[in-house]
Amino acid sequence: MSRGPAARPTAAPGGAAVAVDHGDTGHDGTSGAVAVARAGRVVALRAGPLSTRIDTRSVAVSLVLAALVVAGLCWSVTVGDSSIPLSDVLGELFGWGGNPDSDFVIWHLRLPRILTGVLVGAAFGLSGQVFQRLVHNPLASPDILGVSSGAAAGAVLHLAFIGGSSRAVTVSALVGAALTVALVNLLAFGRGRSSYRIVLVGIGLSAMLNAAVAHLSTRITLNDAQRATVWLTGSLSGRDWSYVRPLAVVLAVLLPLTMIAARQLRALELGDDAAQGLGVEIGRAKLLLSLTGAALAAVATAAAGPVGFVALVSPQIARRLVGTRAAGLVPAALVGSVVVVFADLLARRLFAPTELPVGAVTAIVGAPYLLWLLARANRIGSNP
């Protein structure tokens, strides 16, 4: 398995390329066939010049989580002001016939709402994973980067000066979130390349935006103020297919982008110097990562408001389930979906018939998590 003498570098004048085996020739023998090599829980898949590495436990955990999401979704659909039997739900969803009476409730009320929750949870989970690894801090989360404040500011500005339907307000919220993200990146990357700088600038900008929101809230009617308050906490009420479709499309684009950008995280986590030594253009990599992470959060916030704590908690839960530091994006996203689906279930039924906003429930989940982090403080060697 060691490199033979042919690969030993020779010093040639003028700087010839180093003769190190890049794997192009492939030591796995048959090119064209897929070779599978296993070492412990890591499985390497190779086909010619293509290769990837899969962690078996990560895959197993992801499958279980996906099953949980589906199960949670089905259960959530059965539950509500009018309870629908599971057989009917499954019948409707999988097409083996169900009860036409519950058709409307399932397809137009509950399913889109819960699907929105699934997608929002995935987006937040992904976003949180990217930021926590980028900033080397388990408390880093897009919530604090100005995304939520930007969305709230956009919404309130709209309500104060334009007024109008919820749909239009959503668009303004998205614009607000996107502008804020752009501004944070502009300000944070002007000089130097510290990951903390993004977060701190985000905090500062959030404070200003929150002040603006607070001021405008005193200028508008109580009714509008209530509508604005919705943007201060996440809620899935009234989410129909017009939310699900754009969200799904955007996520389908962002997910592969994020996965490609996230490759650089493996080097960035080692510190700026080591990352540069490994050939990463750190300014560009950090910018790309923070933009994709922020885009995910912005889109999710526009769809459901700032559902707090999903982005914070999901990566940590995923990490604990998968068992290694290198917990990937997919488990984090799936955990996010699970959290939101079950939180929404609680939110809808806990104080039935009053519906809590899902953000309230996730905040309540977040509190014990923070306390648990506190309790861990006594253990030595924990490195944020």
Added chain:
Amino acid sequence: MTITPDPPAPDSSAAPTAVDPVAAGPATGASATATVDPAPRLVAEHVDLRYDERSIVTDLSVALPTGRFTVIVGPNACGKSTLLRALARLLTPRHGTVLLDGQEIRRLPSRTVAQRLGLLPQQPLSPDGITVSDLVSRGRHPHQRWFRQWSAADEAAVAEALRGTGTAALADESVDELSGGQRQRVWIALAIAQATDIMLLDEPTTFLDLAHQIDVLDLLTDLNRDAGRTIVCVLHDLNLACRYAHHLIAMRDGRIVAEGPPTEIVDAALVGDVFDLDARVIPDPVSATPLIVPIGRHDKEHRSHAEPHPHPA
């Protein structure tokens, strides 16, 4: 004695020769072999290095000998780490250029540089809970693409690196739980896995106890001899530097005071010039390289019994 050699032209027409691992060790002095040394691949030309407006290094030119173990020494804040960072492309010179294989290092793509030049920074950051094999595998990053994430060569390089540093048994351990010496070996394994010809190390032995310092330096010597890698180290211990270096660069106040084989350049005068330290320089009884014996204020009283003039080693 101040030697500032002109850097050789980057595209020298000297015939390429296989790198000759130092046959008899540094004790016999450099250039003891009859072969022509290969042209330096990493060269700094008239560089000015600054942090904000504070000038650290001024008009410095140096050519790092290929296939040799070079050590940069000097007092605190002399610019040795700054120079290393500039050579590693972490710092852009205000004036002058750094050349790698004849091309401006700044203009080369990062990946290309990372495939030829490896860096072990001071106090590297290990992510919480990472295993040894995971950390070392990250050294393969410059050779990987999004579609080629874990080739057979990658796996081989990591295994080889772990074996070479004697850390294969620790492969599934968490890096956090290793001792300082073990952790440094793991980081060196990462640099080995990166499979570069040139390795730059910024104070790899600081914070290690003596046994581990020797361990690390022996390991670097192995890399230099067995694989012909060019090693460039910043060390703070002058005696260890003399013992291990083929080529020593002594800096002070942002300038090179002397460079060359330790046996040729290190004497009491140099130690005085560079470190403001009175010393006697004697041959190291183990390696015959220069051994610096410092003379403190309180020792001067005893000097009256010694020879009045210290001989160069």
Added chain:
Amino acid sequence: MPSTGGRIAPGTARRATVLAVLVALAVAAALASLAVGARSSAGLDDVVRAVVRYDPAVDDQLVVRDLRGPRTVLALLVGGALGLAGGVMQGLTRNPLADPGLLGVNAGAALAVVLGFSVFGVVTPGGYLWFALGGAAVAGGVVFTLGTLGRGGASPAKLAIAGAAVSALLGSATASLLLIDAATLDLYRFWVVGSVATRDLTSAAAVAPVIAVGAVLALASARSLNGLALGDDVARSLGQHVGRARATAAAAVILLCGGATAAAGPIWFIGLTVPHVARAVAGPDHRWLLPFSALLGAGLLAAADVVGRVIGRPGELEVGVVAAFLGGPIFIAFVRRRRIAEL
């Protein structure tokens, strides 16, 4: 006198002069606050007469005394408390980024106040003051502990992140409560914006005792803060009781922040920027730094209130908004300029 990086630690005489200047500035700000209004400005002689020889028949004097007087007093009181709290906080946490808003103290007070409004029906400043104090204490404690986790202890960035995370949590809970309870929202939204608009002295009178106690504790801990700045180990070896010093300083911060927030709502960045300016003139010695911070804070908030009234004519821009929009850019500029080391 030793000179450190461009900032000169002046002699006592010089500091006393600066102190006098700051007092004068605060007085000037107060006078401006009395004179300038959202609708009209009173002449200086009317202002002086309103204070000294009050004649309610004169319209201008009435406005000065009854409308602007109370808010000026409140602005001075709250500004002073915030400036002082910021100075103590920064010394206590050894963190140049400490601010009641940044460290979650504001969010804790806000949630507690909302709970007071909605659950307990407490709507007077004197009443919800106690909620604000409790909320501030709990939030501050949680943030400080979270920010200290892991290798390297408490660093400025880690504390700020911890503060933001806790603020987000509390903010979410607060927002949820507000969504359910419209009446509370109607009270809350006028409080949370941060305003010193008040028609009488009841708010000020309610919080004054608490702020006074906090101020006394703060000034008393000045000496120990000087010691803490050198690090716990060094402080202990110099004979200080580190735990006790910390507790006193923390109590001072909570009383000052809780009182200020209860009276005027959460206000950002005063606690952050004022001590930095004060340090530039007073040096790092807390025995001078803290009184300077208090005076600067008082003057600054009064001035911010004036600015808000002028800009917002014929209405007004609340002082919390002005403080955020002045302090925010300063904070961001500060963050951009400093080299924040990665941990």
